[in-house]
Amino acid sequence: MLSKNHSHVTMTLEDFEKSLAEGKNEEEKIKSSHGHEGSRKHHRHHRKHHGDGEDHRRHKRAKRSTSRDDNNRAHGNRKISLGFRGERTNRGASQGEGETEDPATWGPAKNDGHIPTSDSIGETKRDSWMEQPSASDIDYTQKGVREPFEPITSRPSKADFELKIHENELNKHHLQYLADGRDISEDFIEKPAQHEVDYVFGDAGAHWRMSKLNRVYKQAEETGKPVDEMAEKQYGDLRTFDDAREEQIELDRRDTYGEGYVGKEKPSGELFEERKLDTGLRNKGSGPEHDEPDVQELSREIDTEKPLATTVPLDQTALNRLKAQMLKAKVRGSSNAAILEAEYNNSMAALAKSKQPDIVVLGAMHNRMLTGSREGEVNRIDNKRGRERGLVEENEDMSIEDMVRQERRLRNQAGGDGQRFAERIAKDAKFDVRIPFQTNESSLTLTQNDLDYMDENANKLAKRVQRSEINLKNTAISDLQMMNRILDNCPLCHHENTNTPPVAPIVSLATRVYLTLPTEPEISEGGACIIPVQHRGNLLECDDDEWEEIRNFMKSLTRMYHDHGRDVIFYENAAVPQRKKHAGMEVVPLPYSLGETAPAFFKEAILTSDEEWTQHKKIIDTLFKAKQGQGKTAFRRTLAKEMPYFHVWFEIDGGIGHIVEDANRWPKGDLFAREIIGGMLDVAPDIVKRQGRWNRGGDRRVDGFRKRWEKFDWTRVLTAS
Numbered sequence: 001m002l003s004k005n006h007s008h009v010t011m012t013l014e015d016f017e018k019s020l021a022e023g024k025n026e027e028e029k030i031k032s033s034h035g036h037e038g039s040r041k042h043h044r045h046h047r048k049h050h051g052d053g054e055d056h057r058r059h060k061r062a063k064r065s066t067s068r069d070d071n072n073r074a075h076g077n078r079k080i081s082l083g084f085r086g087e088r089t090n091r092g093a094s095q096g097e098g099e100t101e102d103p104a105t106w107g108p109a110k111n112d113g114h115i116p117t118s119d120s121i122g123e124t125k126r127d128s129w130m131e132q133p134s135a136s137d138i139d140y141t142q143k144g145v146r147e148p149f150e151p152i153t154s155r156p157s158k159a160d161f162e163l164k165i166h167e168n169e170l171n172k173h174h175l176q177y178l179a180d181g182r183d184i185s186e187d188f189i190e191k192p193a194q195h196e197v198d199y200v201f202g203d204a205g206a207h208w209r210m211s212k213l214n215r216v217y218k219q220a221e222e223t224g225k226p227v228d229e230m231a232e233k234q235y236g237d238l239r240t241f242d243d244a245r246e247e248q249i250e251l252d253r254r255d256t257y258g259e260g261y262v263g264k265e266k267p268s269g270e271l272f273e274e275r276k277l278d279t280g281l282r283n284k285g286s287g288p289e290h291d292e293p294d295v296q297e298l299s300r301e302i303d304t305e306k307p308l309a310t311t312v313p314l315d316q317t318a319l320n321r322l323k324a325q326m327l328k329a330k331v332r333g334s335s336n337a338a339i340l341e342a343e344y345n346n347s348m349a350a351l352a353k354s355k356q357p358d359i360v361v362l363g364a365m366h367n368r369m370l371t372g373s374r375e376g377e378v379n380r381i382d383n384k385r386g387r388e389r390g391l392v393e394e395n396e397d398m399s400i401e402d403m404v405r406q407e408r409r410l411r412n413q414a415g416g417d418g419q420r421f422a423e424r425i426a427k428d429a430k431f432d433v434r435i436p437f438q439t440n441e442s443s444l445t446l447t448q449n450d451l452d453y454m455d456e457n458a459n460k461l462a463k464r465v466q467r468s469e470i471n472l473k474n475t476a477i478s479d480l481q482m483m484n485r486i487l488d489n490c491p492l493c494h495h496e497n498t499n500t501p502p503v504a505p506i507v508s509l510a511t512r513v514y515l516t517l518p519t520e521p522e523i524s525e526g527g528a529c530i531i532p533v534q535h536r537g538n539l540l541e542c543d544d545d546e547w548e549e550i551r552n553f554m555k556s557l558t559r560m561y562h563d564h565g566r567d568v569i570f571y572e573n574a575a576v577p578q579r580k581k582h583a584g585m586e587v588v589p590l591p592y593s594l595g596e597t598a599p600a601f602f603k604e605a606i607l608t609s610d611e612e613w614t615q616h617k618k619i620i621d622t623l624f625k626a627k628q629g630q631g632k633t634a635f636r637r638t639l640a641k642e643m644p645y646f647h648v649w650f651e652i653d654g655g656i657g658h659i660v661e662d663a664n665r666w667p668k669g670d671l672f673a674r675e676i677i678g679g680m681l682d683v684a685p686d687i688v689k690r691q692g693r694w695n696r697g698g699d700r701r702v703d704g705f706r707k708r709w710e711k712f713d714w715t716r717v718l719t720a721s
Helices: 001-016 020-048 053-064 070-083 085-095 118-123 170-178 184-189 206-223 225-235 236-255 270-278 295-303 316-333 337-353 384-389 400-408 418-424 451-456 460-464 469-489 544-563 592-609 622-638 671-681 685-689 702-710 715-721
Strands: 379-381 392-394 508-511 513-516 528-532 566-573 583-590 645-649 655-659
Touching: 206 225, 206 236, 225 236, 236 270, 236 645, 337 418, 384 392, 392 702, 451 460, 469 622, 508 702, 513 544, 528 544, 544 566, 544 583, 544 702, 566 592, 566 671, 583 592, 592 671, 622 645, 622 655, 671 685
Parallel strands: none
Antiparallel strands: 379 392, 508 513, 513 528, 528 583, 566 583, 566 645, 645 655
């Protein structure tokens, strides 16, 4: 019995050896079908079945071997294991999990009685995909698949060969004519742009022509066809259509500008000429203005034309020099006197006909910053931006001569060093200054000034803001233009260029000062104004001669008012110097009783007009200083002409003054003095607030004032002498 079983096992092993080659291919197919999960189950079952015995050891050797026969045996072994899967699974379920089967019970798998033979093994063949190399040895790239070329079998249509014209094409009319097969010369060249018509714009048939034109536009919009095509159908040619368009434009202009508009009466052919220009053609027979002149005629015109004048008209300074030479020649009796006189007359005529803008030459008289050179005072910024704009910075290593030169240049500048320091702070973005905030109820300080920042950056803030040459010239030009505009509109200036007297009526005229009347309504009847002839910003800018004449007018007016039983006060309001108004002294007569109390009224008004805390004394008593020994110069020696101020004279030598630190809090115009005097005289508020203007054409008050003034007019001495 044992030998029988042994022979059976031996035969089974021989069959197992024979089926190794066949099992290789089938095992690969099973792995590909079952995937990784099936492979893992196969190996687990293989370990379970061949855990012991010689077959298990032989299987391990076959797995580790690199030869082809051993590989075939290993795959065959796994194939047999797969073949007995179902049987072993059932046994495993009956014997229990983890038990090892007896090798004697192994047998061939049930395969419908088919046993593989050597012939069937030789017939097996690998598939092509199995002979390819491993995926780990191949670098994959993606490449687009070229689509197969399909030959074009359809024939091109007529639309493919048609000329396509863009709507923004400049020569679209020309190209459209070519596309339509029309000859351009037939439509345009033979027809002149200008031609005679038997109607005028706006006549009885204008309504019918405009209706026809609107019908063309409407039909083109409805049908979607070009307007020119519809116009040719309606008018027969485009020239008539352009004439109708020209008439429509002319009628619209008449409706816009009214009856006074003078325009065209008949079509000029402008629109038709533009159409021809759009097509790239010009009509050579459209009229004399379109005819191209012959070369010989053009050369004759050039030969006979007068040469252009190459002389430049002289300016006023050169004319004055030429006139001086002419007068000297006449006095000496020189032979060239007639030649100089003719040259002067021609230059005067050329200057009168010249339309060139006046060239203003700026110098030290217009701006002191333009005097001399600033080489030692500033250093040029040597970078791209500095070279382009001519920027400069302050020279910190100036010599004594440079400092003296700079001080002379900056002398008498408006604002002085304080204004320049304020400009430097204003241009510093990091400087944060907070001032006390005051209300009517209380004074409230938000924060203190940024004194720490000022101490840390004292050197930077102390530097002068240096401007480039271009900025200085632009500033000087703008200041000059502003000053010229103020002078042209000043009602108190005598305009020498036009020899026009002031708008204000002149009652009495001295050498440098004249007397006029105030604007209406007057706060006190019978007042006057003392005005310097030259335009001054304030009376402190006047020289000694002007002040001598001003004091003469003050003395004479005081005598006149005292003769009529009245007292008088004088005041000047120069609170806004940047406006460059013409300086003047207002003269206001008062009753004797109010003249004595007038100082108290003005002191009380000045004390309540400005802030509580100021840098200057609120009241500057010039009358007290005049009595202390300064005399008539007390006012001029106490106040500075760069300061905005208000001053009132109770006597000829002095009175009281006030420095206006905040111009925004100061009343506008002359309202401060008018309110005080109006309160003293009980004048109506509407008269106090109304500040009139001088008007040219005479003043009814002049004759009455001259009669009263004639007795005390000191300027008659100048006329008699």
